[in-house]
Amino acid sequence: MKVLNLHCGQGHVFEGWFAGEDDFQAQLGQGLLECPMCGTHEVRKALSAPRLNLGARAPASPPSSEAAPASAPGAALQAAWLHAARRIMAESEDVGSRFTEEARRMHYGxxxxxxxxxxxxxxxxxxLLDEGIxxxxxxLPAATKETLQ
Structure with a gap:
């Protein structure tokens, strides 16, 4: 399994898991890759360092927080947006194209x-806004209808 750091044209950063480079290229070529933040299909690989597990022992002590890499700019905002999107999806009913009709029915009792x-x-x-609703x-991009990672 290959984990790639990806980014879109809007600067959103996210991960993608692929069987290998060929799998990534195939999904990219078929337009299957989509930014979970904005839904664009303009996705590119970012530089990333591979993690190699060569059987070495784990370090005796956990690495200090000082050695942790700085997060990408906007990562906190992106995480907060994903949290809000997950909550909206979990706590609301999708009425699809009946939204306007259903909002009016609720407003008028x-x-x-x-x-x-x-x-x-x-x-x-x-x-709806003119009616005081x-x-x-x-x-929300289509990806939010799936399980958000």
Whole structure:
């Protein structure tokens, strides 16, 4: 198994696990790789150091925190976004293209209040806001429908 450090054109950094270089190139060529933050398919390998397990003994003491490499800029923000996305996905019902209709039904007391998510056009979102229905446009890439790593 080969673990690669990847990044997208927007500067988001993430890992990908592949059977080997050929597997990475095949998935890249087929457009199967996607940034988990923004959903772009513009993914490139970043420089990374391989970890080789040659049977050496583990160090007697754990490495000090001073030796730990500095995290990439924005890593804390990226981690917080992924945490929020996981929580939204876990704690809301996906009503898909029925979002506008279901938000109105809840607002006018025709359906029980609950956390929902789905798709709405910019025009539909503006209409909901004009009616006093609180909505928050939050673009989530398709990868968030899968298990987020």
């Amino acid at each position: 025709e359906a029980s209040q609950r956390a929902i998510r789905g798709q709405a056009s910019l025009e539909e979102t503006a209409q 609180a909505v928050l446009p939050l673009p």
